[in-house]
Structure formats: structure tokens, C-alpha cells
Amino acid sequence: MKKVIELIKQWLIKFWAPLAIVIVMLSTAISLTVVMLHKQQITVQIPNLTLRKHYGIQGSPISVLKKGEHLQIIQKKEGWYQVRRDDESTGWVAGWLLKRKEPLKKVTPLSEATIVLDPGHGGSDVGSLSINNKYEKTYTLQLAKRVKKELAKTGARVIMTRSTDKIVYLAKIPKVAEDNHADLFLSFHFDSAPEKNQATGFTTYYYHRNNGSYNLAKNVNAAMNLPLTNKGVEFGDFLVIRQNTVPAILLESGYMNNKKDFKYIKSSKYQEKVAKAVPVGLQNYLTDQVETGQ
The missing domain is CATH 3.40.630.40 (Zn-dependent exopeptidases)
Structure with missing residues (x-):
């Protein structure tokens, strides 16, 4: 047992530098992955946001998002976000409305312009x-x-x-x-x-x-x-x-x-x-x- 411990010590002493680099790289990769996953998630802050087939106010309406829904952001284009819902359906929504916390009396085409x-x-x-x-x-x-x-x-x-x-x-x-x-x-x-x-x-x-x-x-x-x-x-x-x-x-x-x-x-x-x-x-x-x- 002492020999095994001694071998491990010698190995650590010999390879501590590359091992430390690997640990740092793995920690950084894990941290970045967590941050990126967090950044790609967003929660709907106000109710009745229109989910559209394509980005822009001329995109055909698909559904209405509810306050509190958790969405995954797939891509961003011209201020609009393509998102995926929990049921795996996708669509486009005005990004600035997703970030808005102050309620709107009514969501209209002007809200999405x-x-x-x-x-x-x-x-x-x-x-x-x-x-x-x-x-x-x-x-x-x-x-x-x-x-x-x-x-x-x-x-x-x-x-x-x-x-x-x-x-x-x-x-x-x-x-x-x-x-x-x-x-x-x-x-x-x-x-x-x-x-x-x-x-x-x-x-x-x-x-x-x-x-x-x-x-x-x-x-x-x-x-x-x-x-x-x-x-x-x-x-x-x-x-x-x-x-x-x-x-x-x-x-x-x-x-x-x-x-x-x-x-x-x-x-x-x-x-x-x-x-x-x-x-x-x-x-x-x-x-x-x-x-x-x-």
C-alpha cells in the first residue's frame, strides 16, 4: 500500500503541471457550458405574446405564449428570437417583449414593431x-x-x-x-x-x-x-x-x-x-x- 501511495506521489510530482492544465481546462469548459445553457434559456415575463411562424410582424401567428413559460432560444435575428417550447414546438417571438417585465394592456402589432x-x-x-x-x-x-x-x-x-x-x-x-x-x-x-x-x-x-x-x-x-x-x-x-x-x-x-x-x-x-x-x-x-x- 505504501508503495502504491509513493508511486502516486511521484506521478503527481512529475505530471502536476499538465494535470493542473487539464483540470483548469475541464473546469472552464464546464463553466462555459453552464453559462451558455443558462443564456439560451428565457422565461416569458408578460402574458399573451404572439408566437409566429417566421420572424417579423408579417409572420403567421402560431400560438400565444403564457407568462412563466420556459423557452429555449434557438437563434436570434433582427431583434426576434426563435424559441423552442417544452412540447418541442418552435416559433418566433419579438425578443424585446420577451425581456419586458412591465405588463402591457394589450399586445398589438405595434408592440412587435x-x-x-x-x-x-x-x-x-x-x-x-x-x-x-x-x-x-x-x-x-x-x-x-x-x-x-x-x-x-x-x-x-x-x-x-x-x-x-x-x-x-x-x-x-x-x-x-x-x-x-x-x-x-x-x-x-x-x-x-x-x-x-x-x-x-x-x-x-x-x-x-x-x-x-x-x-x-x-x-x-x-x-x-x-x-x-x-x-x-x-x-x-x-x-x-x-x-x-x-x-x-x-x-x-x-x-x-x-x-x-x-x-x-x-x-x-x-x-x-x-x-x-x-x-x-x-x-x-x-x-x-x-x-x-x-
Whole structure:
């Protein structure tokens, strides 16, 4: 017995270095495996999430996930997760809703949408000037942030082209929507006329008629119940919507160089009206799209 123990000691002394390396490697591999398995598991936090055949809001509904269900994540794509349920069935669900802990009053197509908001101008690009030389860029950012806050209540995934006072070059703005595989794009601006107090009102612009942009513009414009004149929906040759492949619109929500309009533009009450109207218009548009299968 003593000889055996002595042999083991000699063996350990001789091979302790490679043995230690093997032990460390095995421990690391086991730890990584446990972490990876944990990362690939997720529990549904809120009820009534739609499980779809394919990723995206146009994917055919398969079932509804229940709060507390344990899912295995198979893959991730464009913000969506392909998951496997306990019964081995699979499908796609909006990843941001799976992570959400705050309940939603209702899960709608808007909840599953990725929306890019573009506060016009920024940084050295100040935009239009008001009568008292205030910058358009200030109010487009204020408005976009309010819209983002309202959209967050619906569960929608919102991406901003800018969240601070910085310039985002025009050519890069449409790419934000494309790179994030957005469902919708909205650019916020305030108009300006050649002469002060010459023009008033708000207008909703589209460029592409056949990719959903025109219908999106109609739905958003119809939801706007504002104290300024509604000048309706018009074709607009603006790069940020012209070069956009997703349904895209541009909102001119008043004239910076009109005294009456600017009084509203800088008003938090007016901005809130616009911010609350936008989700209504988006929801109406997406509901029509889902129902018609377009």
C-alpha cells in the first residue's frame, strides 16, 4: 500500500503541471457550458405574446405564449428570437417583449414593431429659425423623445437616429432603418416659409407610394387632432424618405417662422398631443397591414 501511495506521489510530482492544465481546462469548459445553457434559456415575463411562424410582424401567428413559460432560444435575428417550447414546438417571438417585465394592456402589432424616429437636424445643422432665432433642431429632438416615450408604453422597439444635439449626416439616416430592419420610419421637422407669418399648419409627407409609405402617411395624418391647420398628406422629395426602403414619412408639425405656430411648437402640451397621436396612427396602419396581409 505504501508503495502504491509513493508511486502516486511521484506521478503527481512529475505530471502536476499538465494535470493542473487539464483540470483548469475541464473546469472552464464546464463553466462555459453552464453559462451558455443558462443564456439560451428565457422565461416569458408578460402574458399573451404572439408566437409566429417566421420572424417579423408579417409572420403567421402560431400560438400565444403564457407568462412563466420556459423557452429555449434557438437563434436570434433582427431583434426576434426563435424559441423552442417544452412540447418541442418552435416559433418566433419579438425578443424585446420577451425581456419586458412591465405588463402591457394589450399586445398589438405595434408592440412587435421596430420603429426608427429621426429628430431632424442637430449639431451644426440647426434647421429653420423661429422669429426670435430659436433652432428647429431643439424642438425636433424634444418631440421625438416624447413620441419615443409614448411608443414605449405600447411595447414597440424604438431606435433614434440621434438622442442628443449632434449632427447625423443625411445619407446615413435611411441606413439606420435598414440596418436595424425597421418596420417603420418617421422623421420629425418643423417648416419654414420665405416670409415670416406667411404660412401655417402641419403636413405629412411621403415619397414612395407602393411600399406602404403613402398609407402610413394617411393613417398618421388622420390621427392628428391638433390646433393648427391640417394641410393633409403630400408627396415630398426628401432624401431621408426617398432613400428609405421601409415605409417612411416626414412630419412638418408647424412653421418655425410663424408666431402662432411657434407658440405651439415650443409648448409641451402641443408636443404631447402630437406624441399621443403618432402611436394611434401607427397602430391603425399596422392593423390594416396585418388584416390585409400586405
